[in-house]
């Protein structure tokens with residue numbers, strides 16, 4: 312089994328983890344992950360992101376500078392590589408920035424997805440009649456209003472923020488298209504990668520607690536934190552198995568953000584006395600957050616063989632990487 316896989320947003324946390332895991336598989340090694348990895352070799356990896364390649368590892372894959380908001384660029388790159396699978400991890404992911412910079416959010420999270428869908432549609436037609444590229448797109452628990460989590464794949468979305476609305480709209484574009492598609496929904500992703508453009512909750516809380524800073528942490532939002540390697544595992548299993556439809560891919564442990572921060576303190580033996588529990592409404596954040604999400608993972612476990620780590624196991628993996 313050998314495939315051409317193109318990853319957009321390859322400079323991002325998830326994008327980098329997918330590229331690394333595919334490089335491992337190509338080298339006959341096991342990527343980080345509890346699943347049974349399919350045996351593969353000779354996957355052609357095309358990493359694509361806005362700007363220069365920020366991954367330190369530069370061998371074993373091709374890099375394309377690609378702004379997915381630029382329709383012409385998208386068409387040119389997809390025509391050049393004719394990938395079997397496109398995994399779209401690129402997005403505007405800062406939820407509050409999406410609320411205040413709505414145009415940019417819509418361009419990146421909605422119009423760019425239409426660009427990719429259009430390019431794949433025309434590419435599919437220009438190939439042999441049975442050639443159908445698979446489009447794997449990343450979405451979010453935020454499409455739900457958080458009143459009835461944990462959610463199944465077929466529960467009814469009700470986005471509360473502009474980011475959530477944009478991601479839900481991108482889902483609808485894909486579902487109404489004629490291309491072969493997979494939507495993988497996920498929840499607060501954590502991990503470490505090269506030259507990251509943004510932090511995440513685990514890195515933020517660990518740093519603040521290490522420095523002894525006083526932090527306010529909400530106790531009324533519940534999530535299933537997702538190790539970036541587990542999310543990459545879900546993307547790769549879907550790509551290699553040619554799975555279609557919607558899948559929930561998150562961590563398996565659902566907890567409040569306060570509990571999450573306490574777990575981080577316990578794991579690294581850090582003082583929790585600077586943590587003040589607060590309620591969401593006191594934060595005055597630009598974007599509204601759903602109170603209780605979390606996912607039921609049965610479908611991904613059954614169909615894909617997805618096998619996530621526990622939150623504590625995830626922290627142990629991150630700890631090793633931080634020590635390198």
Ligand SMILES: NC(=O)c1ccc[n+]([C@@H]2O[C@H](COP(=O)([O-])OP(=O)(O)OC[C@H]3O[C@@H](n4cnc5c(N)ncnc54)[C@H](OP(=O)(O)O)[C@@H]3O)[C@@H](O)[C@H]2O)c1
Pocket residue numbers: 319320321322323324325326359360361362377378379380399400401402403404419423449450451452497498499500501507508509
């Ligand atoms: N992170 C989470 O907690 C979370 C939760 C739920 C769902 N998701 C979804 O999961 C996916 C991956 O998230 P992530 O954590 O890997 O995000 P990330 O680290 O912010 O990575 C996104 C990447 O997309 C790139 N990008 C932005 N606009 C682009 C454009 N126009 N063309 C090409 N690349 C562009 C960014 O480039 P720069 O680095 O140069 O800005 C960034 O490297 C996203 O679709 C996100 O919506 C994430």
